[in-house]
Amino acid sequence: xxxxxxxxxxxxxxxxxxxxxxxxxxxxxxxxxxxxxxxxxxxxxxxxxxxxxxxxxxxxxxxxxxxxxxxxxxxxxxxxxxxxxxxxxxxxxxxxxxxxxxxxxxxxxxxxxxxxxxxxxxxxxxxxxxxxxx
Amino acid sequence: xxxxxxxxxxxxxxxxxxxxxxxxxxxxxxxxxxxxxxxxxxxxxxxxxxxxxxxxxxxxxxxxxxxxxxxxxxxxxxxxxxxxxxxxxxxxxxxxxxxxxxxxxxxxxxxxxxxxxxxxxxxxxxxxxxxxxxxxxxxxxxxxxxxxxxxxxxxxxxxxxxxxxxxxxxxxxxxxxxxxxxxxxxxxxxxxxxxxxxxxxxxxxxxxxxxxxxxxxxxxxxxxxxxxxxxxxxxxxxxxxxxxxxxxxxxxxxxxxxxxxxxxxxxxxxxxxxxxxxxxxxxxxxxxxxxxxxxxxxxxxx
Numbered sequence: 001x002x003x004x005x006x007x008x009x010x011x012x013x014x015x016x017x018x019x020x021x022x023x024x025x026x027x028x029x030x031x032x033x034x035x036x037x038x039x040x041x042x043x044x045x046x047x048x049x050x051x052x053x054x055x056x057x058x059x060x061x062x063x064x065x066x067x068x069x070x071x072x073x074x075x076x077x078x079x080x081x082x083x084x085x086x087x088x089x090x091x092x093x094x095x096x097x098x099x100x101x102x103x104x105x106x107x108x109x110x111x112x113x114x115x116x117x118x119x120x121x122x123x124x125x126x127x128x129x130x131x132x133x134x
Numbered sequence: 135x136x137x138x139x140x141x142x143x144x145x146x147x148x149x150x151x152x153x154x155x156x157x158x159x160x161x162x163x164x165x166x167x168x169x170x171x172x173x174x175x176x177x178x179x180x181x182x183x184x185x186x187x188x189x190x191x192x193x194x195x196x197x198x199x200x201x202x203x204x205x206x207x208x209x210x211x212x213x214x215x216x217x218x219x220x221x222x223x224x225x226x227x228x229x230x231x232x233x234x235x236x237x238x239x240x241x242x243x244x245x246x247x248x249x250x251x252x253x254x255x256x257x258x259x260x261x262x263x264x265x266x267x268x269x270x271x272x273x274x275x276x277x278x279x280x281x282x283x284x285x286x287x288x289x290x291x292x293x294x295x296x297x298x299x300x301x302x303x304x305x306x307x308x309x310x311x312x313x314x315x316x317x318x319x320x321x322x323x324x325x326x327x328x329x330x331x332x333x334x335x336x337x338x339x340x341x342x343x344x345x346x347x348x349x350x351x352x353x354x355x356x357x358x359x360x361x362x363x364x365x366x367x368x369x370x371x372x373x374x375x376x377x378x379x380x381x382x383x384x385x386x387x388x389x390x391x392x393x394x395x396x397x398x399x400x401x402x403x404x405x406x407x408x409x410x411x412x413x414x415x416x417x418x419x420x421x422x423x424x425x426x427x428x429x430x431x432x433x434x435x436x
Contacts, residue, residue: 006246009347013242017256020239023315024263027274030284034277088167095164102158 180416187409196405201318202408214411217390218418224306224391225374226382228313232370233363235314236321240362241355243322244329257326264319272312272380279303279311304386312384321366328362329355364430368423375419 038049058067155163190199208214239260247253263271278284279302286298301307332355340350378393392415399408 010246013238013246016238017242020235020318021259024260024318027278027315028263028266028271030278031270031274088171091164091166092168095161096168098157098161099165102161 143419183412186406187413189406189409191404191406204406205414207407208410210416213296214395214414216390217395220389221375221381221391224309224313225371227267227310228317228374229367229370231310231314232318232321233317233367236325236366237359237363239318239322240325240329243326248358250355260319268316269360269379271316272367275308275312275384276303279308300424304384304388306389307383308384309381309389312380313374313377316380317370318370321363323435324365324369325359325362328359331356360430361432364432371426372419375415375422 008050034047035054036050036052037047037054039053040048186196187204188200188202190197190201190203234282241254243256247256276283281284281300281303283303283336287304289295290298336354336358337350340354345353376393378391378397381389381391382394392411396408396411396415399411
């Protein structure tokens with residue numbers, strides 16, 4: 001297996017993949033290179049002087065917008081949203097399939113014996129149910 | 135003495151009465167936060183939009199009412215149909231290109247990378263750009279495609295063209311390019327997941343039965359990858375139909391999209407008309423999704 005030579009298909013697809021990755025990263029890297037310009041820099045090449053002037057400007061007082069403050073706010077917002085989403089999804093993950101299946105099972109079995117119908121339903125559908133809750 | 139001895143032995147037994155709820159109740163309680171959030175943030179706003187779409191309005195205020203005029207105006211105007219056609223055109227183009235690109239990238243990652251570490255690494259390489267803001271990634275195309283941008287200066291200086299190419303930016307080409315750039319990963323990921331689940335023994339069996347590479351692809355891999363392609367299609371189509379910023383910025387304001395139409399109506403404070411538009415868009419997109427689900431059964435994926 002380790003000594004197997006690669007087929008031609010591999011090289012064609014690898015080239016395609018490289019082009020795809022360049023396509024994804026291209027514009028961002030252009031902007032990144034352009035950000036290292038001097039005070040007279042514009043949005044076009046060639047570069048107008050190489051310096052970290054604009055990175056320093058980022059943290060100074062701005063006429064429009066305040067980078068530090070907005071970054072802090074975005075970060076806090078992101079953390080809060082992450083906490084709530086993870087909590088709700090973790091709760092809902094093991095909870096929703098049994099809840100739905102109980103509905104299903106009750107409907108299908110004519111609500112004769114819900115517990116047996118649920119087990120039958122789960123076994124047929126091979127759901128992942130944590131052992132603690134089944 | 136017996137009374138003193140019996141008390142402590144009874145107390146632990148009484149203290150062990152724990153809260154025993156039936157498993158059914160527990161699973162409903164677990165599902166409750168998500169149901170509440172979906173209900174409050176999804177079902178309620180859609181209901182409100184549907185209610186507002188029947189209201190009456192003039193230049194200064196909205197009046198609760200039950201009129202069909204908003205719908206008649208929306209569906210009867212040729213501007214609406216032309217805009218829908220334009221947006222559908224973008225949707226079809228972006229879908230076709232992302233399907234082609236996404237399938238081959240996912241195929242390469244699933245079948246030609248040997249170690250799963252490399253697979254994760256390359257998949258991360260594809261995913262990292264999507265962690266940056268959508269708007270930045272869209273706007274970053276402007277210095278690349280502009281008249282004095284990267285592509286044009288490179289082409290002019292090497293002498294391939296005599297003057298900068300005009301249609302690279304602020305055109306339909308730029309819109310489709312930016313949308314493919316933004317939404318390609320939504321097609322790669324579901325197809326990659328589906329392809330990883332294909333039993334390799336099936337492909338071996340096909341080769342043993344004498345199938346050529348092309349026959350393996352068309353008879354085994356593509357039919358089994360259809361659920362992933364359907365999920366990716368649903369993502370891409372819904373995203374393109376709802377997109378307004380990409381169309382507005384990359385076309386320089388020359389192209390229309392349905393969401394842009396709604397945004398314009400809202401900025402004129404014509405909320406009932408925008409709500410009627412929104413309901414029509416919702417119905418159109420739901421019909422498209424229903425059509426996709428009819429063609430491909432994605433229950434195997436879920």
